[in-house]
Amino acid sequence: MFRDYTPSASPSRAASQNPEPMPDAPQPAPAPHKKSAGRDLGAAIGVGVGLGVVIVASLFIVKAVFVGVIAVAVVVGLWELTKRLEERKGIKAPLVPLAVGGAAMVVAGYVRGAEGAWVAMALTALAALVWRMTEPPEGYLKDVTAGLFAAFYVPFLATFVSMMLTAADGPQRVLTFLLLTVVSDTGAYAVGWRFGKHKLAPRISPGKTREGLVGAVTFAMVAGALCMQFLIDGGSWWQGLLLGLAVAASATLGDLGESMIKRDLGIKDMGTLLPGHGGIMDRLDSLLPTAPVVWLLFVVFVGAG
Template sequence: MTKVSDHQEERESTAEPGGLPEPAKKPSRAGRDLPAAIAVGVGLGAAILVSLFTVRYLFIGIVAAAIAVGTIEFATALRKSAGIRVALVPVLVGGQAMIWLAWPFGREGALTAFVLTVLTCLLWRLRGGADGYLRDVGASVFAAAYLPLFASFAAMLVPPEDGVGRVLAFMIVVVASDTGGYTAGVLRGRHKMAPSISPKKTWEGFGGSLAAGIGAGALSLAFLLDGQAWQGVIFGAAIVLTATLGDLMESLIKRDLGIKDMGNLLPGHGGLMDRLDSLLPSAVVSWLLLSAFLPS
């Protein structure tokens, strides 16, 4: 099985009848359709801002919908590429329960729903017999933890009185990290960070992420949440690390499966899962740090 690395396109030749092969266009250094990526990013950002500044709890609905789509993409990729069958119905239903119960009941609601989802996955897969049971159950539990359980921490940012500021701080730092890393990597990227995992990532790009993320964190906590600048520096650095690790982790998953993207829903981005990779672990760390720095 031929594997295609993250954000790396195979070059193919096209031939006209009776003529010589015509080389395909060389992909950009960024490895993505930049205009389409920007348009999609602006659209998603606008939807989030509208939800936060109208009825802020609509943000939880956006998170829930995104996780449902991401779960389907993830399960489909595992089934088509590796023959792994996620217990999709229990993970989808249990995932929605984790996110929505995190709103009124916090960690207890999300963790209770997660445990019940795991138990249901164990029972659901019994009908398939022993062949691949551990493999499929393991993938189902991983999917339930990686997507909805992590996302429930984003939902838990909303209920406090300053919930809009908490969500904005989380989103701003992740976007700043991605933008800073993308810009520095394209302009200055020379030294590969993890060539066997994600060939496009460079240490220069990581430095750009760190600078942008720390700056965004300091400003966000100071002006959106009445926090201290030093708290924002820690917050920004931590989110950059988790966002980078989340991106690398999904790159490893895709390389293991031999796929370039988890889906093709978003032009210039791939699937929705390809946009959630840095957000999911960052949501957990955002909630933990903001709860410690600014108890509600």
């Protein structure tokens, strides 16, 4: 409890047993705080390279195979989204008609263009409404509303990728779309990680910064100028600058949009299928809203092909 005081102890001895720290003595510096990416970087790079090989190989060998890759990604993305909605909110969006209709949407966009995509979207929505009628009416409205949202958000937006592919230089257009989106995300991450100080949207995605957005715009505009000049038939570098700016904006908004969804659901990732990345939907968040923007700008700049 308390120490006994011994009168016989001299002051000098007490001082030697409990020395006072020297005022000018150097203090140890605190250990530097290292920034962390928050994911397994090695796994993320390995998975990213593997996906890139599959995508590029299917894109330039047989177009129809790449359409199949899009359809598979759409079905898996729908499964992840509907699964999380059911787990976290009790919303049972009808997966079967969404998956079948979503794959049909992607194929219809490739075979019949925008008209085919709209017809497939309408039929998918109708199928979702009817499918849900086989269950009790409680929750019908929220279930079918979530189903219609999922049909538009995942397969319908992905259909614009298959429509890009129909042009004579379709593989180059799709490759440009993918490169610019990846470069935008990479620029945002690299610049934000190194220089980011001012939050872009702290209530939605605390990790995003204004400096990162500048990096996304800069990287995407440079890549866009190069791609339009050297990959796209009839393209010009100045068109690539505008394309890169649009991609950076839409990719950032898409990322923030899915962050909003995940915050509402109270989750970090939509899935665990891709080590170091999360789920398929965690990789499609920037790509999906960017696809119609890029498709439209290609049509305006160089035509439908």
